[in-house]
C-alpha cells in the first residue's frame with residue numbers, strides 16, 4: 001500500500017444516532033494502487049457511495065484516516081480540501097453539475113482553467129470525439145439530452161487528467177456503445193498512470209476494471225482480479241443473499 005493515491009485505514013462512518021443509527025462503513029482498510037482501475041460493487045446499501053464520498057473528501061469519516069493524492073485529509077480545512085479536489089481529483093457523478101450558461105467546450109475546459117493551467121486543446125478534442133460530442137461543442141447543456149449531458153460530465157473529468165478519478169455509475173444513463181467508449185477512456189486514464197475508482201452495479205462495466213472490490217454491510221468482503229462479467233454477476237448474487 002506504499003504507492004496508493006487513495007488509501008483508507010480503519011474508516012468508519014455511521015449515519016444517525018441511537019436506534020436509527022446505520023453503520024455505512026465498518027472499518028474499511030484499502031489502498032487503491034497507482035494506475036489501477038477498480039470497480040466498487042456490492043448490494044444496495046452496502047456502503048459503496050459512502051466509501052467513494054469519504055475517499056474523495058466529500059464526506060468525513062467518524063474515525064480512521066483517508067489519504068488522497070499523498071495528503072492525509074484529517075485536519076484539512078474546507079479551503080485546502082477544495083484546492084486538493086480541484087487540482088488532483090475528477091468526479092463523474094450522476095448529477096452532472098454542468099454550468100448552464102457555458103458551452104460544452106467551456107464546461108469541459110473550466111476545471112483546468114480554474115486550476116490555473118492552459119487546457120490541452122488536442123486532448124480535449126479527442127475526449128469529446130470519444131464521447132461522441134464533436135458536433136456539440138458550441139451547445140449549452142440545456143440544448144442536450146440527459147445522456148449527452150452525462151457525456152459532457154465524463155469529458156470534463158477526463159479533460160483534467162487528474163491523479164484520481166472517482167466515478168459513480170458513470171455509464172448508468174448511456175447507450176451501450178457510448179458506455180463502452182467511456183469505459184475505454186477510464187481504462188486509458190489508468191494505463192497512463194492515473195487511479196480510477198468506479199462504483200457500479202453493472203458486471204459488464206466492472207469487467208473493464210483491473211479488479212472488483214465487493215462490499216457487504218460496510219465491509220470489504222472480497223476482491224476479484226481481472227473480473228469477468230459472469231464471475232462478477234455470480235459473486236454479486238452470492239453476496240446479495242448475505243446482506244442485511
Ligand SMILES: Nc1ncnc2c1ncn2[C@@H]1O[C@H](COP(=O)(O)OP(=O)(O)OP(=O)(O)O)[C@@H](O)[C@H]1O
Nearest residue numbers: 015016022023024043044045046047048049050051
Ligand atoms: N445521508 C444519510 N443519512 C442516513 N443514512 C444514510 C445516508 N447516506 C447513506 N445512508 C445509509 O448508509 C448505508 C450505505 O449507503 P450507501 O449510499 O453508501 O450505499 P450504496 O452501496 O451506495 O447503495 P446503492 O447501491 O443503493 O446506491 C445505507 O444503509 C444508507 O441507507
